[in-house]
Amino acid sequence: MDSDHWFEPVADRLGRSYLRYSHTKGTSQEVDHLVAVLGLHPGHRVLDVGCGPGRHACELARRGIACHGVDISERFVELALDGAPELATFERLDARTLPFRDEFDAAISLCQGGLGMFRDRAEDDVVLAGMARSIRPGGHLALTAFNAYFAVRYHTDADFDADTGVAHELTEVRDEDGRPHPVDLWTGCSTPRELRLACAACGLDVERISSVEPGVYGDDPPDLERPELLLIARRPAAPAPGV
Numbered sequence: 001m002d003s004d005h006w007f008e009p010v011a012d013r014l015g016r017s018y019l020r021y022s023h024t025k026g027t028s029q030e031v032d033h034l035v036a037v038l039g040l041h042p043g044h045r046v047l048d049v050g051c052g053p054g055r056h057a058c059e060l061a062r063r064g065i066a067c068h069g070v071d072i073s074e075r076f077v078e079l080a081l082d083g084a085p086e087l088a089t090f091e092r093l094d095a096r097t098l099p100f101r102d103e104f105d106a107a108i109s110l111c112q113g114g115l116g117m118f119r120d121r122a123e124d125d126v127v128l129a130g131m132a133r134s135i136r137p138g139g140h141l142a143l144t145a146f147n148a149y150f151a152v153r154y155h156t157d158a159d160f161d162a163d164t165g166v167a168h169e170l171t172e173v174r175d176e177d178g179r180p181h182p183v184d185l186w187t188g189c190s191t192p193r194e195l196r197l198a199c200a201a202c203g204l205d206v207e208r209i210s211s212v213e214p215g216v217y218g219d220d221p222p223d224l225e226r227p228e229l230l231l232i233a234r235r236p237a238a239p240a241p242g243v
Helices: 007-020 027-038 055-062 074-081 121-134 148-154 192-201
Strands: 045-049 066-071 088-092 104-109 135-147 159-161 166-174 180-190 205-212 228-234
Touching (some): 007 074, 007 166, 007 180, 027 055, 045 055, 045 121, 055 088, 066 074, 074 088, 104 121, 121 135, 121 192, 135 148, 148 180, 180 192, 192 205, 192 228
Parallel strands (some): 045 104, 066 088
Antiparallel strands (some): 135 228, 159 166, 205 228
């Protein structure tokens, strides 16, 4: 797969050290919430778009829920495969070219793994449409998006482009040996209204949008104080024969 996505060299720098960051420590609580709100059970199959090193996919697999993770970073996929439970599978894949159709009971994209990684909002729409096609009629979708209200109010280390809704920052990451490296990060930010419009465009019914933060997923309504929005949507069920 040929790709020139800006995140790949960042992921190569981070490697396993990505899992040292505080925002990765709430995996169990996040999966607890998703299992409940999406109605997941052993025997279900989930697609994890932008799976990173596979922390959510592996946690789902440990609960008997098969999960297929895809990520653009070859290094992250290597890490995900290392010691993965039997029900967790992974492949390197660009989220903009998802080939699946009607295959999964649910699709997830968390921690801006699939959406919010592009400088052009149209590419986010392509990813969302691909996720919608990937789930079976009646299936659910869950994703987190960076809260544009929070970004404008609190993310003062970044330059926020009011026209595109993308925040850019020059920051530092540490590799697996603890060495610092300067990197550019771009984060696409969303409002609840934008998420509802994007879902409508690809035939998804929004069930709820909540304000959350890593490791503290819940059902609180959108606000300005928390960095992420958690979207829960559903692909409408197919009509009964003859209807």
